Amino acid sequence: MIAAAVYVLCALTSLACAVLLLRAYARRGVRLLLWSGLGFVGLALGNAVLVVDLLILPARDLSLFRSLPVLAGLAVLVYGLVWDTR
């Protein structure tokens, strides 16, 4: 199914962003990178939940539940952008 493949790709892309940002945080200790890295973890989880929703639990509607990781991720990302780029 194309949609599932797209979600997998999106999840992997977000995960790659998260890994790169957190790796750089570990090296340089720039807090913005921690918040952004965690934000991308949220986006990755959001996409992963979409895959699960589509392939494994097609009967259950997880639309609210699957939005929460994305919301949390964006909240953390915005927090970092607001506080650490002044």
Next chain:
Amino acid sequence: MTGLPDDVHRFLYQYIDSVEQLEVLLLTRRSPGRSWSAGDMARELYSHPTAIVQRFESLLGRGLLRESAPGCFQYAPRSAELDRAVGRVAEMYRERRVAVISLIASKPIENVRAFSDAFRIRKKREGE
């Protein structure tokens, strides 16, 4: 770039947001036993007590000070390693003051650059 040692660079990135905050930290460190009120510190640095209270609180939250009595703060880094780092920063602030101040002032844009540089997969030289 600034030529500051890595550990100093790292500490400034992680813990320090303004020159005043650094001054507050270094002053508490110079007299480790002393408890400072915002008023004392403000007189010493020609600043406002309300600004100093904010500096105290952020340093407290980062594990560099402790509140020895209500409204009074004392140098108390949460690890020996952190104490050493502050010592190195103090040294650099004496010897290369302009470099330290420039780094603190350019921190926001440096953070933004660090975000972009994080997406370089192959490691670049780190001391940059």
Next chain:
Amino acid sequence: MNRADLLLGLVSGAILMGYGVCALFFLRFWRQTHDRLFLVFALAFGLLGLQRLALVLTEPVEESRTGLYVVRLVAFLLILGAIVDKNRGDHGGSGPTSTAASAPAP
């Protein structure tokens, strides 16, 4: 409208705003640094926000059946492209990146 729908609307609105705010930040970073990566990130986050809006307007159909996942795909391909662009030709690279704080040399 039941409670779950209301909550979903609330969360979708917050997500839409989150994407929008991030997109604006990335746009500002692009203007400050002229680093292409930020422009692409701004576009991607803007697209994701618009996708979310479109999704709410077409609810309750599943995203996978609306074709809107194509927008999501484009957004993430943009991000992937930005990363590739960043790593292409490591010598020089894309745009001004690494650090140039103006401290005088000792």
